[in-house]
Each structure stands twice: as C-alpha cells, then as structure tokens.
Amino acid sequence: MARYEQVQGTVALITLTNPPVNALSAAVRLGITETVTRALRDPEVKSMVICGENGVFCGGADIREFAKPMSGPPLVPMIAAIEEGEKPVVAAIEGAAFGGGLELALGCHYRIAHSKARVGLPEVTLGLLPAAGGTQRLPRLIGLAPALDLITTGRHVTAQEALKLGIVDQVTDQSALDLAIQFAQQVVGQPLLPRKLSTRQTPCPPDVDGLLEETMAQVKQRARGAMAPIACVQAVRAAATLPYQAGMQKEQELMATLFHSSQARAMQYCFFAQRAVGRWSLSSGAHSGNSKPRPVSKVAVIGLGTMGRGITVALVKAGMSVLAVETNKKQLEIGKQMVSAMLKHDAQKRNATPRLDLLHFTIDLLELKNTDLIIEAVFEDMALKKQVFKELSSVCKADAFLCTNTSGLDVDELAAVTKRPELVVGMHFFAPAHVMKLLEVVHGSRSSPEAVATAMHLGKRLGKVSVLVGNCAGFVGNRMLKPYLEQANFLLEEGATPELVDGALEEFGFPMGVFKMSDLSGLDVGWRIRKEAGLTGPNVDPRDPPRRRQGRRYSPLPDLVCEQGRLGQKNGRGWYLYDKPGGRVATPDPSIHKFLEEYRIKHGISPRQIDRQEVVERCLFALINEGFRSLDDGIAAGPEDIDMIYVFGYGWPRHRGGPMFYAGMVGLPRVLTRLEHYRQAHPEVPHLEPSPLLRRLVASGSPPINKWRDFLQRPHSQL
Numbered sequence: 001m002a003r004y005e006q007v008q009g010t011v012a013l014i015t016l017t018n019p020p021v022n023a024l025s026a027a028v029r030l031g032i033t034e035t036v037t038r039a040l041r042d043p044e045v046k047s048m049v050i051c052g053e054n055g056v057f058c059g060g061a062d063i064r065e066f067a068k069p070m071s072g073p074p075l076v077p078m079i080a081a082i083e084e085g086e087k088p089v090v091a092a093i094e095g096a097a098f099g100g101g102l103e104l105a106l107g108c109h110y111r112i113a114h115s116k117a118r119v120g121l122p123e124v125t126l127g128l129l130p131a132a133g134g135t136q137r138l139p140r141l142i143g144l145a146p147a148l149d150l151i152t153t154g155r156h157v158t159a160q161e162a163l164k165l166g167i168v169d170q171v172t173d174q175s176a177l178d179l180a181i182q183f184a185q186q187v188v189g190q191p192l193l194p195r196k197l198s199t200r201q202t203p204c205p206p207d208v209d210g211l212l213e214e215t216m217a218q219v220k221q222r223a224r225g226a227m228a229p230i231a232c233v234q235a236v237r238a239a240a241t242l243p244y245q246a247g248m249q250k251e252q253e254l255m256a257t258l259f260h261s262s263q264a265r266a267m268q269y270c271f272f273a274q275r276a277v278g279r280w281s282l283s284s285g286a287h288s289g290n291s292k293p294r295p296v297s298k299v300a301v302i303g304l305g306t307m308g309r310g311i312t313v314a315l316v317k318a319g320m321s322v323l324a325v326e327t328n329k330k331q332l333e334i335g336k337q338m339v340s341a342m343l344k345h346d347a348q349k350r351n352a353t354p355r356l357d358l359l360h361f362t363i364d365l366l367e368l369k370n371t372d373l374i375i376e377a378v379f380e381d382m383a384l385k386k387q388v389f390k391e392l393s394s395v396c397k398a399d400a401f402l403c404t405n406t407s408g409l410d411v412d413e414l415a416a417v418t419k420r421p422e423l424v425v426g427m428h429f430f431a432p433a434h435v436m437k438l439l440e441v442v443h444g445s446r447s448s449p450e451a452v453a454t455a456m457h458l459g460k461r462l463g464k465v466s467v468l469v470g471n472c473a474g475f476v477g478n479r480m481l482k483p484y485l486e487q488a489n490f491l492l493e494e495g496a497t498p499e500l501v502d503g504a505l506e507e508f509g510f511p512m513g514v515f516k517m518s519d520l521s522g523l524d525v526g527w528r529i530r531k532e533a534g535l536t537g538p539n540v541d542p543r544d545p546p547r548r549r550q551g552r553r554y555s556p557l558p559d560l561v562c563e564q565g566r567l568g569q570k571n572g573r574g575w576y577l578y579d580k581p582g583g584r585v586a587t588p589d590p591s592i593h594k595f596l597e598e599y600r601i602k603h604g605i606s607p608r609q610i611d612r613q614e615v616v617e618r619c620l621f622a623l624i625n626e627g628f629r630s631l632d633d634g635i636a637a638g639p640e641d642i643d644m645i646y647v648f649g650y651g652w653p654r655h656r657g658g659p660m661f662y663a664g665m666v667g668l669p670r671v672l673t674r675l676e677h678y679r680q681a682h683p684e685v686p687h688l689e690p691s692p693l694l695r696r697l698v699a700s701g702s703p704p705i706n707k708w709r710d711f712l713q714r715p716h717s718q719l
C-alpha cells in the first residue's frame with residue numbers, strides 16, 4: 001500500500017496508495033515502514049519524498065480500524081523512524097493532509113503544499129487527540145497559541161494559512177510533487193537536526209500559564225461536556241512544559257482514555273453517518289447511485305422574509321446566480337438591503353469580495369420563465385403557498401423544479417395544485433439558512449427521483465448536510481420535537497421552572513435548553529400553529545377541559561404566556577427576561593415563577609420536586625420514542641438520518657451521537673423501561689407509550705444500531 005520508486009537518480013519516491021483518501025491503514029503503515037527502511041539503507045538514495053496517490057496526500061489514520069483490534073506497525077515509531085533517519089524527507093502535500101496524515105508530514109523534515117491543499121488535525125472532532133506526535137510536534141513548529149487553536153478546534157487550514165503559520169515551507173500552484181522532488185535534491189547535505197521537530201523547544205508567550213488557563217476555560221465552555229478538547233489542551237500543555245519524550249508519554253496516556261470512550265464512538269459514528277445520509281434510496285428502486293441530478297444554473301427564491309433572505313445568501317455564497325422575488329417594491333427594497341448587508345458582512349469576515357453581481361431582484365413573476373429551480377419561501381401558510389404554487393406552475397418553464405421551504409406543511413397538497421407534481425419537493429432549511437448545516441429534503445409521494453437528486457445535490461453545493469425524509473406533519477425533525485416540547489411544558493405544570501429544564505438539557509450538551517430555544521424562535525410561531533390546529537383560540541372544542549385537547553393531556557402554558565404579550569427574544573420577554581427587545585442575555589423572570597405558581601393553584605396541581613434526570617429522560621426519551629415511530633413509518637430511512645438531522649439541525653451534542661445512537665448507548669431496555677414507567681405515571685400522554693419498534697428491538701436482544709433496519713415493519717422505507 002505504499003509504492004517505491006527511485007526518481008532523478010537519488011530520490012526515493014514513496015507514494016501512499018489507499019484510495020480514496022490514502023488513510024493510514026495497517027497495510028499502508030507497513031508499506032511506509034518497509035519503503036522508508038529500504039530508502040535509508042540504499043546508499044544510492046540521498047533523500048526521500050512522500051506523497052499520496054490521486055492528488056490526496058493522506059486523510060489520516062483509518063477510522064474504520066479504530067473499532068477493531070490494533071494490528072500492523074504503530075504510527076508513532078513509524079513517524080519517529082522518518083524523523084530520526086539521516087536522509088532528508090520531504091512531504092509533497094496535495095489535496096489534504098489531515099490527522100495522522102499531517103502528523104506523518106510533521107515527521108518529515110520539509111513540507112511542500114499545493115495551493116489548493118488543506119491541512120489540519122481534526123482528531124478532536126472524532127473524540128480523540130492527535131496521538132501520533134501531533135500534540136508535541138505542531139506546537140514546537142508553530143508555537144503554543146496557534147497550535148492550541150488548531151488542535152482544540154480541529155479546523156482545516158488552507159495552504160496559504162499553513163504557509164503563514166509555518167506549517168509548510170513552500171506553496172505552489174504547479175505540481176507539489178515535482179517541486180518536492182526538486183527540493184529534496186537541493187537540501188541534501190544541509191544540516192538535518194534543526195529540521196527535526198522533536199529536538200526543538202515550543203515557542204511560548206511570556207505568560208504560558210495564563211494562556212493555558214484562558215484556553216482551558218474557553219475550551220471547557222465550548223466543549224459542552226465533550227472530553228476530547230480538554231484532553232487536547234492538556235496534551236499541548238505538555239509540549240510547553242515537558243521534554244519531548246515525556247510529552248509523548250502524556251499524549252499516549254490521554255489518548256488511551258479517549259480512545260475507548262463512548263464519546264469517541266459517538267463522534268466516529270457521526271463521521272460515517274454524515275456520509276451515509278448522502279446515499280439515499282427510494283422504495284421505487286431509485287437511489288443516489290442511479291438517479292442523476294439535473295444541472296441547475298438559474299435559481300429563484302420567492303419571498304424575502306427571514307428564511308428567503310438566508311436561502312438567497314446561501315445560494316450566492318455557493319456562487320449561484322439568484323433571482324429574488326417579492327410581492328411589492330417596498331418589500332423588495334427591504335429584502336435587497338438586508339441580503340446585500342448579510343453578504344457584505346459575511347465577505348468582510350472572510351476577507352473576500354461580496355458577490356452582489358450574482359443577485360437580481362424583481363416583483364414580476366414573469367421573469368421566472370427561464371429559471372431552472374424555484375425555492376418558494378413565503379410565510380408558513382398553506383393557502384398562501386398554494387396560491388404561489390399555482391402561479392409558479394403557470395409562469396415557470398414546464399421542466400422547472402418547484403421547491404417549497406416549509407418546516408412541516410404537506411408537500412403533496414402543494415404538489416397537487418401544480419401541473420407537474422413530479423417536479424415538486426420540499427426543502428426544509430433551518431434558520432439562519434445561510435449558517436445552519438442541515439437541509440431536510442422532503443420526498444412527496446409523486447416527487448421524481450430526478451427532483452430528489454437535484455434537491456439533494458443543490459443542498460450539497462450549498463455545503464449542507466442534506467437528509468432525505470418522507471412527507472408527514474413536521475417531517476422528521478419537527479415531528480420528534482413535538483413530544484419533547486410537550487414534556488417540557490408538562491414538567492413546568494408539575495413543579496419545574498424554565499431554568500431547571502433548560503439547565504438539565506444544557507448540562508446534557510445542548511447549546512440551549514428548550515425554553516431558551518423557544519424564546520429565540522419566537523413564541524408566536526408555535527402559538528399560530530396551535531391555533532390552526534384547533535388546540536387554542538376560537539376553534540377549541542368547548543367541551544374540552546382547560547388541560548385536555550383532542551382526547552389527550554394538553555398544557556395551555558405556552559398559549560397563556562403568549563396571551564400576556566410575551567413573544568420571546570424579539571420583544572424582550574418570553575420564558576425569560578432579556579436585556580432589551582432582540583437581546584440575547586436571558587435572566588430568570590420572577591413573574592414567570594409567580595405565574596406558574598398561580599397556574600398550579602388554579603388547576604389544583606401540587607408541585608413536586610423534579611430532578612435533572614427526570615427532565616432528561618422525559619424530554620429526550622419521548623423524542624427518541626417518536627424517532628422510533630418515524631423509522632417504523634418509513635418517514636426516516638434509517639437511524640443515521642435521524643441522528644444527523646438532530647446533530648446538524650437541533651444542536652444535539654455530537655459527542656452523544658444523535659438521539660438514536662444515544663438510545664443505543666443508554667441501552668434500549670433502559671429506554672423502554674423508563675418510558676413504561678413514565679407512561680404508567682402519565683397515562684393521559686400517548687407519546688410516552690413505547691413504540692412497537694422499540695419493543696421489537698428489545699424483544700430481539702437489542703441489536704446494534706446498524707441492524708435496526710432489519711426490524712422495521714416495512715422492509716423498505718416509505719420514501
């Protein structure tokens with residue numbers, strides 16, 4: 001798995017050959033070990049170049065091997081042998097040098113990169129740390145502060161930034177390999193010792209302890225319970241405070257703890273799940289491998305409200321020309337100002353020029369006649385959306401795709417008003433649409449494979465993780481959110497406060513708890529949906545008692561909060577108080593506590609002590625239970641789809657793998673037992689009734705998550 005050639009007479013060229021990313025599998029490590037030994041022994045060879053096949057240097061250690069017993073030569077001594085050898089070794093970095101790939105390059109004496117290459121140590125995103133010497137060599141090469149940044153965030157660095165930081169010695173627009181071979185010949189005879197990073201001292205600022213403490217505090221806050229970033233700081237600290245060998249020892253000790261942790265398993269599961277959700281399939285037999293997306297060059301966005309603006313910005317940032325449509329000149333002007341400002345702000349942050357030239361604005365729907373794909377992003381109202389779709393169906397060219405940005409409305413109902421239901425799909429963007437990574441692509445019952453492929457491909461062009469889901473109220477993400485929100489409200493009725501519930505969920509790892517999230521989204525959004533559903537407002541069945549609706553327990557608390565004019569962050573008052581309208585700093589509000597007390601008295605509820613475990617179990621197990629139902633109904637194709645929706649769309653902590661993975665980690669029998677317990681305590685809450693799929697899985701011995709598909713009531717998803 002490593003090819004050996006002798007080029008230019010004296011240069012040994014070692015090529016890693018493990019497509020697609022030349023991961024350092026046991027066979028590759030063996031190949032490198034053997035070829036380096038051969039080159040060191042061959043008197044004709046004066047220097048070496050290491051490169052990767054197919055324009056990629058190396059994607060790092062082979063992540064698939066982490067779940068198996070270790071075999072083959074370990075990385076640390078392999079890299080040490082390269083560094084310690086007395087012949088100069090040059091890494092020719094094309095494509096990517098990530099993780100163990102960059103650590104291999106750091107063991108080489110010189111690094112030449114192609115201008116389009118990227119480097120980084122992303123191990124932290126896999127629940128690990130760079131344990132092939134990366135935590136010790138990188139700080140010695142670029143200094144303590146930049147190394148802490150790169151290692152604790154795992155961020156990818158462009159070749160240009162790598163050059164500035166001193167990670168690479170030269171960058172070229174031509175062939176990095178050719179330059180490396182030339183370079184390898186030139187450096188023969190030059191002193192090697194200064195190029196051996198293990199012999200250097202880490203460049204540190206005067207107040208090392210201060211920097212390390214400050215970094216640790218920031219990292220702990222950002223980590224939300226993840227262990228790896230903290231271990232990364234501890235390992236890099238060793239590079240600043242200990243001799244190299246002692247630092248290596250520390251690196252290994254910290255890695256040993258992380259390597260077998262459930263967090264590492266969860267994050268590595270996420271790595272593969274993220275890639276797996278891109279491989280969609282339909283029950284018709286169409287799948288991502290046999291359904292081609294149609295090229296899309298002209299895109300239009302209808303409606304420049306919050307969602308439409310974000311979608312427009314996302315499209316322009318992806319280099320696409322966008323026609324943005326509003327109903328009147330005033331709205332159009334406001335939208336234009338906002339979109340331009342957002343693009344300028346974004347470009348400023350990236351030190352780039354905003355592509356305002358890609359933007360076109362109109363109030364004339366007839367201008368859509370040449371557009372390939374239209375994303376409707378008007379207000380979430382079925383009657384309005386139907387009217388827009390009817391108009392689009394008549395003005396757009398016959399083969400244009402019509403997509404609706406909706407968070408839960410029936411895509412089939414919309415498709416039915418058009419003359420081309422097969423070209424209609426849902427695209428559920430998440431706010432802010434130019435920032436959030438998730439896109440739910442909704443397959444209507446008549447959507448063609450080409451329409452699905454095109455929407456999925458467009459999502460990828462926008463840099464989104466696109467997940468194909470079936471058409472039902474709320475699709476996958478919002479459908480599962482309903483029982484979660486419901487449980488949170490019930491907990492308030494029973495004695496909890498918003499800050500108790502949010503505190504438990506934040507301690508679990510969510511960036512914000514359910515009540516802070518509701519305040520952020522705007523409390524009137526759910527209020528309107530509940531009114532439309534006849535759960536509150538004039539359409540409520542007058543025979544329903546105050547805390548029952550449509551035959552089940554209902555909490556009117558959120559409606560009552562809205563009736564008090566508390567709409568969330570936007571007007572500075574919601575479940576919390578905010579410093580100002582639009583402010584983000586939430587403080588507990590005594591008047592909410594008083595309101596809850598009065599509510600309980602009014603409804604004869606004796607408040608009880610509620611602990612954090614109950615909050616987590618009631619909210620999250622109810623959500624997970626609905627996940628099992630979505631799987632069994634065929635609305636979600638697999639547990640990975642649900643998990644990626646929650647990780648990328650709802651802030652589920654990545655180190656817990658997503659709700660379905662978490663259920664497996666907790667143990668399906670425990671999830672079932674706790675749901676049964678809560679169902680018994682709250683017989684009037686059907687969402688707590690354990691789903692038949694969960695029961696079947698437990699009855700079958702709780703198989704691992706990759707076997708759950710075999711237990712679905714439908715052999716193929718309904719998609």
Ligand SMILES: CC(C)(COP(=O)(O)OP(=O)(O)OC[C@H]1O[C@@H](n2cnc3c(N)ncnc32)[C@H](O)[C@@H]1OP(=O)(O)O)[C@@H](O)C(=O)NCCC(=O)NCCSC(=O)/C=C/CCCCCCCCCCCCC(=O)O
Binds near residue numbers: 061063096099275
């Ligand atoms: C940017 C990429 C490289 C390429 O991106 P792209 O072109 O878009 O392609 P992808 O779709 O992402 O990938 C294509 C397929 O390749 C698969 N892939 C990618 N990378 C890897 C990999 N590193 N390993 C395996 N497979 C990989 C990917 O899944 C795709 O296949 P499929 O479609 O899913 O089938 C991009 O791929 C990328 O970013 N890759 C990952 C980069 C990364 O994170 N690298 C870091 C890896 S971890 C690492 O390097 C760690 C090094 C430290 C040394 C560890 C040594 C182990 C020591 C053990 C010590 C244990 C102590 C125990 C003690 C005791 O037991 O007592």
